Amino acid sequence: MSYAYSLHEQAMLLLKHPKYNEWASFVEHHPHGSPFQHPDCHALFSSYGKLPHKALLHFDQEDHIDGIITAYPCSFFPQWPAIPHALIGINAPLVDPHCTPLQAQTILYQLHSALRKSKNRQTPLIEVREMNGKSGSPYRTGSTKTRLYLNLVKEITSPETILQGSSPTLKREIQRIRRSPFTTEEAVKEDLVPLLHLFKRLYRKIRKPMIAKSILRGIVDSKREQYSFRLIVTKREGRICGGALLGFCKETCYEWYIVSDRTIKDSGVATTWGAMEYAQQRGYKQFDFMGIGREGIPYGVRRFKLKFGGTITTYHRYWL
Incomplete structure (x- = not known):
C-alpha cells in the first residue's frame, strides 16, 4: 500500500x-x-x-x-x-x-x-x-x-558562453568589472553580519519572501556536511557589496537569493557575474535565475537579468 x-x-x-x-x-x-x-x-x-x-x-x-x-x-x-x-x-x-x-x-x-x-x-x-x-x-x-510566471536559464559551460547572448551594455560593464578590484568567494562567519544586513534591507523594501537568517548561517557552518548549497559574497577592496545563496543539483546552479549594495557602482553585475563564474568553474553548465516575474506586469529585476541573455521559459505557481 x-x-x-x-x-x-x-x-x-x-x-x-x-x-x-x-x-x-x-x-x-x-x-x-x-x-x-x-x-x-x-x-x-x-x-x-x-x-x-x-x-x-x-x-x-x-x-x-x-x-x-x-x-x-x-x-x-x-x-x-x-x-x-x-x-x-x-x-x-x-x-x-x-x-x-x-x-x-x-x-x-x-x-x-x-x-x-x-x-x-x-x-x-x-x-x-x-x-x-x-x-x-x-x-x-x-x-x-x-x-503563469517567467523564468530565465543561461548556459555557462565556459567563460565564453557566459558572455554569449548578453547585451553590449553588459559586456562593457563586465570588462570594467574585470579591471576593478571585485572578488567573489565563499562566505565565512565574519561575512555574515554585513551580508545579512544587506538581505534584510532589500527584502523588507521589496516585500518578497525571505528564508530565516539562521538558515544562511547554517549553510556557512555546514559546508563540510552538505554540498547542495553555498553562500557566496562579492567584495570590492575587501568590503562586502553583494552576495548570493546558490543551490546545486546535477549540472545546474540555482540563484535562490541574491543581493547587492546599490551604493557601490557595478555591484549588481559583479555579484551576478561572480555567481555565474563560481558555478562555471566548478563544472556546472546551466545557471537558473529562478524567476523573472509575470509577463506584462512590471518586475524590478527582469530587465537586469535579461541583459545576461539565456532562454526564457514559463512555469506555473499555485496555492494549496
Missing part, C-alpha cells in the same frame, strides 16, 4: 537514516530533481530553522520511494499581517518517471493532500512553483489560484 509521511530527524540523524541514500539518489537521477527536494535541504532546515521544513516521501508497495514533495518555510509578504509565514515548494512534486499516468496522478494527489494538511494559523499559505519543465502539469490538485 502506498503512503506518504514526513521526516523530521535532525541533520546528523538524517544522514544515517536508512532512506537517506535512496532519497538523494532519487532526486539526483530524476530529470526534474533539484537541491530543494534533496535531503540536504531538509537537514539544513531541521537543524537550523525555527519553523518545520516539510518533506513528504511517497513509497510504493516494495517500500521504494516513488514520489517526493518538499516545501520550505519563509516570511511571506510582511505587509499582510494575516500571512506571517508561508511554505514554498520549488520545482513541484517529483514522481518516478516509470510510473503510469494513472499511478502518477494518484501519487501526486496523495502528496498534495498530505502537504495541504500542513496549513495552520501560523502558516496559512502554501505556494507550489512548477519549475524545471513541469509547466502545464494537469495535477494541480485542489489549487485555489494558478498563475
